[in-house]
Amino acid sequence: MLAGVALVSATLLMIELALTRIFSVVMYYHFAFLAISIALFGLSASGVFAYLARTRLERRDLTSLLSAASLVYAATTIVALFFLVRLRVGLNYSRENLLLMLTIYALAALPFFTGGLVITLAIARQSSRINMVYAADLTGAAAGCLILIPLLNRLGAPGVVLTAAVMAIAAAVLFADRARRPRIATIGAAILLLPLAGQLSGRAGFDVVDTKGHRSDRILFAKWNSFSRIGVYERTHGDWSLSPAYTGPLPDTRYMDIDSAASTPILGLAPDFSNVQYLKYELTALAYHLKESQGSGLKAEGFNALVIGPGGGRDLVSALVFGARHVDGVEINPIIADDVMRGQFREFSGGIYTHPRVRIVVDDGRSFVRRTPDRYDVIQASLVDTWAATAAGAYTLTENTLYTVEAFDDYLDHLTDEGVLTMTRWVFERASQLCGSLSDVFLYAAAAVTPLNEVREGVRQYWADWDGEGKFGTTPFPWEQDLLARFVSDGQGERVLIVGCGSCRDAIPLLQRGCTVTGVDPAEEALERGRRRLAELGYAPRLDCAFFEDWEHDAVFDVCWFSWFVYSHMPDSRRRIQALRKAARCLAPGGRVVLCYMNERVVSRAAALGRRIGNIWGRPEWRLEEGDVLTRVSRTSVPRYDHRFTLDEIKAEANAAGLHLAYVLTPIVVLKPDD
Numbered sequence: 224m225l226a227g228v229a230l231v232s233a234t235l236l237m238i239e240l241a242l243t244r245i246f247s248v249v250m251y252y253h254f255a256f257l258a259i260s261i262a263l264f265g266l267s268a269s270g271v272f273a274y275l276a277r278t279r280l281e282r283r284d285l286t287s288l289l290s291a292a293s294l295v296y297a298a299t300t301i302v303a304l305f306f307l308v309r310l311r312v313g314l315n316y317s318r319e320n321l322l323l324m325l326t327i328y329a330l331a332a333l334p335f336f337t338g339g340l341v342i343t344l345a346i347a348r349q350s351s352r353i354n355m356v357y358a359a360d361l362t363g364a365a366a367g368c369l370i371l372i373p374l375l376n377r378l379g380a381p382g383v384v385l386t387a388a389v390m391a392i393a394a395a396v397l398f399a400d401r402a403r404r405p406r407i408a409t410i411g412a413a414i415l416l417l418p419l420a421g422q423l424s425g426r427a428g429f430d431v432v433d434t435k436g437h438r439s440d441r442i443l444f445a446k447w448n449s450f451s452r453i454g455v456y457e458r459t460h461g462d463w464s465l466s467p468a469y470t471g472p473l474p475d476t477r478y479m480d481i482d483s484a485a486s487t488p489i490l491g492l493a494p495d496f497s498n499v500q501y502l503k504y505e506l507t508a509l510a511y512h513l514k515e516s517q518g519s520g521l522k523a524e525g526f527n528a529l530v531i532g533p534g535g536g537r538d539l540v541s542a543l544v545f546g547a548r549h550v551d552g553v554e555i556n557p558i559i560a561d562d563v564m565r566g567q568f569r570e571f572s573g574g575i576y577t578h579p580r581v582r583i584v585v586d587d588g589r590s591f592v593r594r595t596p597d598r599y600d601v602i603q604a605s606l607v608d609t610w611a612a613t614a615a616g617a618y619t620l621t622e623n624t625l626y627t628v629e630a631f632d633d634y635l636d637h638l639t640d641e642g643v644l645t646m647t648r649w650v651f652e653r654a655s656q657l658c659g660s661l662s663d664v665f666l667y668a669a670a671a672v673t674p675l676n677e678v679r680e681g682v683r684q685y686w687a688d689w690d691g692e693g694k695f696g697t698t699p700f701p702w703e704q705d706l707l708a709r710f711v712s713d714g715q716g717e718r719v720l721i722v723g724c725g726s727c728r729d730a731i732p733l734l735q736r737g738c739t740v741t742g743v744d745p746a747e748e749a750l751e752r753g754r755r756r757l758a759e760l761g762y763a764p765r766l767d768c769a770f771f772e773d774w775e776h777d778a779v780f781d782v783c784w785f786s787w788f789v790y791s792h793m794p795d796s797r798r799r800i801q802a803l804r805k806a807a808r809c810l811a812p813g814g815r816v817v818l819c820y821m822n823e824r825v826v827s828r829a830a831a832l833g834r835r836i837g838n839i840w841g842r843p844e845w846r847l848e849e850g851d852v853l854t855r856v857s858r859t860s861v862p863r864y865d866h867r868f869t870l871d872e873i874k875a876e877a878n879a880a881g882l883h884l885a886y887v888l889t890p891i892v893v894l895k896p897d898d
Contacts, residue, residue: 229363265335379447464506487534492573532607667833723789727753803880
């Protein structure tokens, strides 16, 4: 009996997981989630039924009851599979689709109801041996999961369900007493005879034939493994992004797809590539044109390329058409690589997977890139998403780790100095978000190669245009005056240097307190507004137009005040440290540096990727760093720069300049020279 319980438990897990694969192919990947809820519904319903019918069920002998229930389980599994591989439901809401969905749900729940009833009866009627029955249940479930993967690779998802039916019949034989086992085995054989005859004759098979998007298409090849179903159809494959400028001939193609969703063309390749020159007009080949447009162009002796997810070989051919010396292709699906491209369709595809300049590796693209010591002139991944549900019922793209920040770090590490990374993806309902992310990547990448003087000019122009008086008035607010009195100058006669004085709002309360004020700011327009305002009040302090880092002076100050967030607008930590050293040198004994900084750190993966890309070709005088934030400014092509600090960063930069933190009231710090 325990062996029978283990077999039934194993089959329930096998059917549940195999259904996720079937639903992903015959319907859509998100319907694969149904298998989980269907299994829970069927198993729960069997428990309720066993409770309601407990009086009638208790009249039957347990062994005969379990045998009969197992035979019914096998029969309902076969019937359910027969219809499930044939029913189709659309995505639009209609009465017909609703009825189809309910029918599919009910059919798929039948095996779990009847199989769950077997487990329920065994547990309920063997309460004195519950520990052993439960152990057999768990052991069988674990074994079912273990054998599932090899069975999917060998038999495919429908074959796994049929195998589960055979195992259920074996369980029925084991449940029966010795005298009845031949009779049970005969009944089980009869149950299997009809589907076997239909499968062998081809009239009522259990293969998935009419999948979504392929009604009436002739199947040339179909094979399952644990994470996909690969199909090749006698049907031409359209072009994704061919330029209208191309008017020449196109090659013959075959349509190959994964789970009847993610397609790839198999090109009928001529030995001299004469029929695939159209690939030079494809958007996915843009990277090769960019390489040609560089000063050095593509190497005269050819270049090395890596293609992630070559599928039917289209991107491999593109690289060869542009003169690649060697191309590595990393294909995750062994069926595509071995059974299709190096097997049945080798001749049709011109042997692209066995071409002397091509090396094919069956592996995960991210894993291969991380392990390989090679570096490439071009790394390409075009439309490698599969929209396939895993056997666990989750919508997990087998290639989704290709798009993480860490993955891009790996790609960039494996490019040559002038290498190009090209990724092509579909754009659907989240187009605006994707475009926004790409826009940020390009913004940061472009800024990293912008000359430092242009970045500083962008900051200067922003503050020159900033109308502080119009927004906040010409006199600091009371809270500003309190902060200035507390941190900058709390007495009369102090000599104060204001770095980034702008239109001199800070200078007014300090001058009124009797301080000697000197201001420096790169925006002459702002300084001119400040001079006019101070002249009206009867003050004429020294105001110089210059970046503080470039400012020439010989004065000594009691306080060096980096005005509101000015320190955050200085690009590159090395230059900021130099500015702090300069401020420290101009302090009188007992003097102090006071600065205000931006402390709201912004985390952006797009910005991080853009920094990484840009710094590869960046300039020696400055580099983008973590915490840098770029903001587009309408009047200039150069974005506004600022840096968002952590307190530890402020402390580290101060220490590097020979200063230490004497007082902190975020976002203001008081720094004093080290003794």
